[in-house]
Amino acid sequence: xxxxxxxxxxxxxxxxxxxxxxxxxxxxxxxxxxxxxxxxxxxxxxxxxxxxxxxxxxxxxxxxxxxxxxxxxxxxxxxxxxxxxxxxxxxxxxxxxxxxxxxxxxxxxxxxxxxxxxxxxxxxxxxxxxxxxxxxxxxxxxxxxxxxxxxxxxxxxxxxxxxxxxxxxxxxxxxxxxxxxxxxxxxxxxxxxxxxxxxxxxxxxxxxxxxxxxxxxxxxxxxxxxxxxxxxxxxxxxxxxxxxxxxxxxxxxxxxxxxxxxxxxxxxxxxxxxxxxxxxxxxxxxxxxxxxxxxxx
Ligand code: GUN
Numbered sequence: 608x609x610x611x612x613x614x615x616x617x618x619x620x621x622x623x624x625x626x627x628x629x630x631x632x633x634x635x636x637x638x639x640x641x642x643x644x645x646x647x648x649x650x651x652x653x654x655x656x657x658x659x660x661x662x663x664x665x666x667x668x669x670x671x672x673x674x675x676x677x678x679x680x681x682x683x684x685x686x687x688x689x690x691x692x693x694x695x696x697x698x699x700x701x702x703x704x705x706x707x708x709x710x711x712x713x714x715x716x717x718x719x720x721x722x723x724x725x726x727x728x729x730x731x732x733x734x735x736x737x738x739x740x741x742x743x744x745x746x747x748x749x750x751x752x753x754x755x756x757x758x759x760x761x762x763x764x765x766x767x768x769x770x771x772x773x774x775x776x777x778x779x780x781x782x783x784x785x786x787x788x789x790x791x792x793x794x795x796x797x798x799x800x801x802x803x804x805x806x807x808x809x810x811x812x813x814x815x816x817x818x819x820x821x822x823x824x825x826x827x828x829x830x831x832x833x834x835x836x837x838x839x840x841x842x843x844x845x846x847x848x849x850x851x852x853x854x855x856x857x858x859x860x861x862x863x864x865x866x867x868x869x870x871x872x873x874x875x876x877x878x879x880x881x882x883x884x885x886x887x888x889x890x891x892x893x894x895x896x897x898x899x900x901x902x903x904x
Contacts, residue, residue: 609837609869614751617758618881621889622666628892629667639895640669641699641725641887642691646684647677647707651844656703662884668891669696677707684710685718692720698898699725699891704776722898725890727780736780739787742897744890749781751882752817752838757791759871761815761836764793769813771826771859773800777819777840806830818859826860828868837865837872840879 632639641663645656656672663670673687684706691700700723706712716724721731727744735743756763768785772778778798785794799809801820810816810830816837818826823843831837841859858875866872873879 609866610871611866612755612759612838612871612873612878614755614873614878614881617755618885620758621754621882621885625666625885625888625892632892632895633667635899637895637899638667638669638696639699639891640671640694640697641701641891642671642673642694642697643701643703644673644675644684644687644691645703646675646679646710649705651842652703652705658884659701659887662888663891666888668888671697679707679710681710681714684715688715688718692718692723697723698894699723699887701726701887704728723894725887725894727890728775733775733780736783742902744894745784746776746780747886747890748777748819748840748879748883749784750886750890751879752777752781752840753784753791754886755838755873755879755882756815756836761871763791763815766794766814767812768794768796768815768817769810770796770798770817770819771800771810772819772821772840773798774819774821781817781819820859822859823857824859824861826865828861828864831865831868833868834870835868837869838879839873839875842875842880 643656643659645652660670660672691697700719702715704712716728719729721729724732725744727746732743736745763785770778770782782796782798785792786796797809799806807830811832813835816831816835817840819840821841823845837860839858839860843857844854845857847855856876862874
């Protein structure tokens with residue numbers, strides 16, 4: 608039976624470090640500020656945005672939460688981004704994805720001040736990740752996966768990491784992050800996706816398998832080599848008549864079956880999810896430091 612990698616406990620240790628950094632910044636009159644913008648009513652997105660705002664408050668960060676109606680126009684949203692770009696109290700801006708269909712998300716991302724793009728989605732930050740420039744922002748979920756592996760003592764250097772999924776939010780940046788030089792990196796990375804031939808043969812060759820395809824319980828025992836480490840990035844709602852809300856959350860991994868074979872596995876919930884929010888807080892603190900002339904990440 609696999610060891611369970613505890614994302615909540617690891618996130619708590621990240622917060623312990625952040626709390627002392629934030630206290631030190633406050634002695635210098637600096638309070639990192641984050642603005643989170645949600646357009647529309649998607650229940651999962653609303654719940655994420657609330658968690659982010661709540662965590663900011665718990666850490667003593669300045670937090671602005673903007674919940675805009677689904678009918679908000681592109682021009683109105685660009686106006687909102689422009690205002691936040693110019694707001695000196697705000698160091699980080701996050702526009703919750705996905706926005707309603709009439710919004711051109713790529714244009715919104717390009718309108719963000721890259722120095723406030725704590726999501727790491729702006730083309731300049733994507734380029735900095737590809738270049739290995741530490742002044743950029745790395746997307747929070749990939750950063751959270753990397754930190755979780757590092758804190759769990761899993762050897763990434765030289766390992767074969769197979770990333771299942773090629774999204775701009777997780778798969779692609781995660782591949783770049785783990786293949787780069789450095790601590791908790793230096794991996795041999797393969798990316799597989801819905802069009803990959805011989806998918807099972809490839810996932811079975813992974814030392815570390817990271818599932819980020821957004822399909823409930825897609826990864827089964829047959830995808831996993833005995834002793835592999837499995838990281839589950841998925842958060843899927845599936846109907847469950849026995850649950851009080853009528854649904855429950857499951858990952859992209861069939862947990863019970865895969866836990867029989869893996870040496871370590873992240874649960875859903877309580878795995879990567881808490882780390883994503885922790886990395887958003889860390890990126891906001893970093894944005895504040897960078898704006899105030901510090902060169903360190
Ligand atoms: N939706 C799902 N994950 C994310 C994320 O990391 N950032 C934003 N902005 N939206 C998301």
